[in-house]
Amino acid sequence: MIEPARVTEVLDGRHQELRRELRERMTDAKLADTIGLDVDTHRALVFDQLRELAATRHPRLGFAKQYGGEGDIGGSVVSFQMLGYGDLSLMVKAGVQWGLFGGAVQMLGTERHHAKYLPDIMSLDLPGCFAMTETGHGSDVQHLRTTARYDNGEFVVDTPDDAARKDYIGNAARDGRMAVVFAQLIVEDRSYGVHAFLVPIRDAAGRPVPGVRIGDCGPKAGLNGVDNGRLWFDHVRIPKENLLNRYGDVTDDGAYTSSIESDSRRFFTMLGTLVRGRISVAGAANSASQRALTIAVRRAESRSQFRKPDSDTEIPLLDYLAHQRKLLIPLARTYALHFAQDELVGMLGDVQSAPEPDPIAQRQLESRAAGIKAVATWHATSTIQTAREACGGAGYLADSGLPALKADTDVFTTFEGDNTVLLQLVAKGLLTDYRDNFADLSPLATARLVAEQLMGAVLERIAARQVISRFDDDVRSRDWHRSLFEDREQHVLEGLARRLRAAASSDTDPFDVFNDAQDHVLLAGRVHIDRLVFDAFVAAIDNCADEEVKALLEQVCDLYALASIEADRGWFLEHGRITTARSKKVTAEVNALCKSLRQYARTLVDAFAIPEQYLPAPSPT
Amino acid sequence: MIEPARVTEVLDGRHQELRRELRERMTDAKLADTIGLDVDTHRALVFDQLRELAATRHPRLGFAKQYGGEGDIGGSVVSFQMLGYGDLSLMVKAGVQWGLFGGAVQMLGTERHHAKYLPDIMSLDLPGCFAMTETGHGSDVQHLRTTARYDNGEFVVDTPDDAARKDYIGNAARDGRMAVVFAQLIVEDRSYGVHAFLVPIRDAAGRPVPGVRIGDCGPKAGLNGVDNGRLWFDHVRIPKENLLNRYGDVTDDGAYTSSIESDSRRFFTMLGTLVRGRISVAGAANSASQRALTIAVRRAESRSQFRKPDSDTEIPLLDYLAHQRKLLIPLARTYALHFAQDELVGMLGDVQSAPEPDPIAQRQLESRAAGIKAVATWHATSTIQTAREACGGAGYLADSGLPALKADTDVFTTFEGDNTVLLQLVAKGLLTDYRDNFADLSPLATARLVAEQLMGAVLERIAARQVISRFDDDVRSRDWHRSLFEDREQHVLEGLARRLRAAASSDTDPFDVFNDAQDHVLLAGRVHIDRLVFDAFVAAIDNCADEEVKALLEQVCDLYALASIEADRGWFLEHGRITTARSKKVTAEVNALCKSLRQYARTLVDAFAIPEQYLPAPSPT
Incomplete structure (x- = not known):
């Protein structure tokens, strides 16, 4: 072993x-x-x-x-x-x-x-809050409605109505002394978009300062050790210096200045610098998945249920194929996401410590952070749910650790960016890139492009046939996996671009054009991230010097890739990327991999090296 | 409207x-x-x-x-x-x-x-417990290890070790005075299998009686108003009359008697009479799904997010296709499960109030109860999860009602029968029926059967082509839906029977034969139940006298059927039951149905008629 x-x-x-x-x-x-x-x-x-x-x-x-x-x-x-x-x-x-x-x-x-x-x-001498979200505007930060009006060397921060109150703000209900408040910066009735302001909310004795009203969000599904609250500002005056002015400022004579002319671009630039939050949540989601799987795999090894036919030998839960599929497939995916996260954290470090800002790298980082956050947190939610069920009644008891894990992480899918909105963001970025690549084409190139598109269906069918035939019989060929992930990504995006372009040239309402394709949009985001995660797993294996570990990880990666393909075989079949015979073979191979990885399950979860006190063992036997 | x-x-x-x-x-x-x-x-x-x-x-x-x-x-x-x-x-x-x-x-x-x-x-003058589950034996009730040994006009109830303690027992930790204890009935060292015994556990003052030790399971994920506990019996003597003796008894001179000779058949007969528990849990799961969807649909109608392009109009969440898919597909399935449950409750009443026991009807009832319990509780778990996410941060606050709903229902998938075990039970029943239908064949009939099986692949391909071609272009044809549900059920079961028979005739370990096919087994159970649920929905529509309501329910049933087909299109494509073009058309039609049912969403949830005080509205706007 x-x-x-x-x-x-x-x-x-x-x-x-x-x-x-x-x-x-x-x-x-x-x-x-x-x-x-x-x-x-x-x-x-x-x-x-x-x-x-x-x-x-x-x-x-x-x-x-x-x-x-x-x-x-x-x-x-x-x-x-x-x-x-x-x-x-x-x-x-x-x-x-x-x-x-x-x-x-x-x-x-x-x-x-x-x-x-x-x-x-x-x-921690200055406990503070991050007061961005408003009750009426969660995801649509650009249109939040708290105002910070410049007035004679000061800003006047104001909550116009209840929908504009700051909501779900951590540290607000009990401990925060100051808040970074996101508000529309207004100078002489012109709004320059959302900026961040430092606003004191409590005095040294912990009392709300004049003009600030503080509410308590009360009990939540989980995370009840965090004091989430609500903030209302009633014309609170703060010195001009409290504007966090890296991207925009007001001069001493009351004029707005910024290094970025477009209000919208400035806003997204500011937001982009805060990308670490999403990356951190993705990491936390992975920790939670790891913890849930460690608890459930250990139990599945130690607990037996039912006997072998004509025998008194009881069968450990993890010997059952259904139990292996429940736990080992998420385990393989957790490995994949772990490596993708490691890569993402590396990118964050590179981008934010670069001497000069690199807008392309920054945009890639933001897109990847958004997508991996969505995928990793949904994965954690479903994995913890599965782990709870795999532990039966014992997993329902608080002392198994799983109920708190489920309840505490449940908000991950919607805070720091709602997952659906984030995946859409990823897809929009891809569409922009796609358009940009063809934006400055000469007439000749455009004609060629049109011709290519006419040829598209034909070419694609040929390409698909190649994908099918190129790799013969080996469903565990990494090149075949890669070609499926890459080809799906490209096809979904190109199809989406064509579809939106076609609809946009008709009379359809622009909202309807996009909305009617929203499932396609979200798919484009997801399959892009799936490919990145796959690549990260493969890269990590390539870097692995320990040959035995490498061989084990190859199997885990096979399971990740094939279970992903199996889960999306509807798409692959629909688009002629796999034959029906091969599709059945994928399922057979997933089962075979579960069976052969079963003996390594304990090794794979113990490798997460979670300190023992964080792994409450469910009730004995 | x-x-x-x-x-x-x-x-x-x-x-x-x-x-x-x-x-x-x-x-x-x-x-x-x-x-x-x-x-x-x-x-x-x-x-x-x-x-x-x-x-x-x-x-x-x-x-x-x-x-x-x-x-x-x-x-x-x-x-x-x-x-x-x-x-x-x-x-x-x-x-x-x-x-x-x-x-x-x-x-x-x-x-x-x-x-x-x-x-x-x-x-309620006698609060009591149902002490079946043991720490070491949850699903495998037949092999639980508490003993009730007959001794001189009394039974001696004993817990041999900690794995045999009764666990998760409701009413045990605080209120129960008596328990129905399931234990191996032993007379003179011969066990007659599991029987039920009335055992006092607390005296009138609420103190545990001598020989009974009572523990507390402590806090749980939810249902914390229920006092789940553990029970140990140390040679507790109870009068012979405390045996619940409908199916087995011990005579005054100490001989075991029963109307059912086989220990195993007697055990399953006893268990079968308790089927109401599973049916009740399925019903409760439906109530929970209905409540979660009512909360989430109301919010999705009242809350807006983001603006239409070039406009100040904000878009209600429920106008987004992705949000419609999130909520309306589960809503359609909740309708389907509601009607299936109504039918199941009707069957329960018929079977248990029949003057003579009908073993075939009883077996059908048990199978259906097991399957619908599994499907309805998994549906509730995923629906409540989706509803929580669809409400964003507001859905994470306790006052939205969703956290308690999630936490309280989470155990439904594993109590009153673990869902995986239950689906397997359904499939095993189907396999038995299948085998029985061919058990007493003459040599000629057997030969014909073999010939038919050889022809199987050919015939099937023809049948499949018929399924494809028969219904032309109308993806909303109810007959086409029915043929897909029925055909899938039959094909999966027949394939499974063939596969198990082939494997059984090889040298493979009998456990491996079944275990290697466990995903296939579970699929057979699921698609059988899916077909029953579909039939129940169609029957309810047929019975509907209100034409306008009927037309609306037809649309809901279309969405249920097509979304089910879409979700399982991997299988339908893999088995040549739908063409790739038709598969894409199914997705397009699901989207179209979401769009057209959006205006009825509020009607459909309000029709559940849940009293308003059970529908805490999440925070305003």
């Missing part, structure tokens, strides 16, 4: 040392029991734990060196993800304070904000 | 008057707020509510008239299902007391038990 530690080494990827250090600290830590805590007690406990965390390396990782940080933005995401093995309320609370609040000050503010606030933010 | 009440009339089906009466009582009732209650307070509240419920008609419905009941077993399930609109802890607690505990006494006991206990059970 392969020692799990050898697989861990591969999983640790780009931040091996940091992961080891954090793991050691976590292994030594005592885990506070949060089962059955009421909301107030849980919140108090989490704030105390946050204070302890403030004294460690964790908060400093992501901040610039000149203010006492370590300037390792990727490391800050990894550390956040490791917190995901513990009480997720603490993880989210840390994310609000240092990721969202501190991150906004760092990314959207300038030197005067950094020097004045970052040290207190890191030390 | 169609008044929702007209649709409600159709939904009310076989128990129209009872449903109306219960709905009126519920509409007048005050709803206790359970958000944030600690476990002890919640349990106490639920027990108080159970006392109030004991004074209503609810507990009497399911019991025989001669003991003060109403003898309406179907009505008892309907009433249980209506409780599913309120706090599910109360529903489950009622189910434990009157359904499981009282039901076991009624179905497995004889006159002496009925006269002595049923009145006190109905009045």
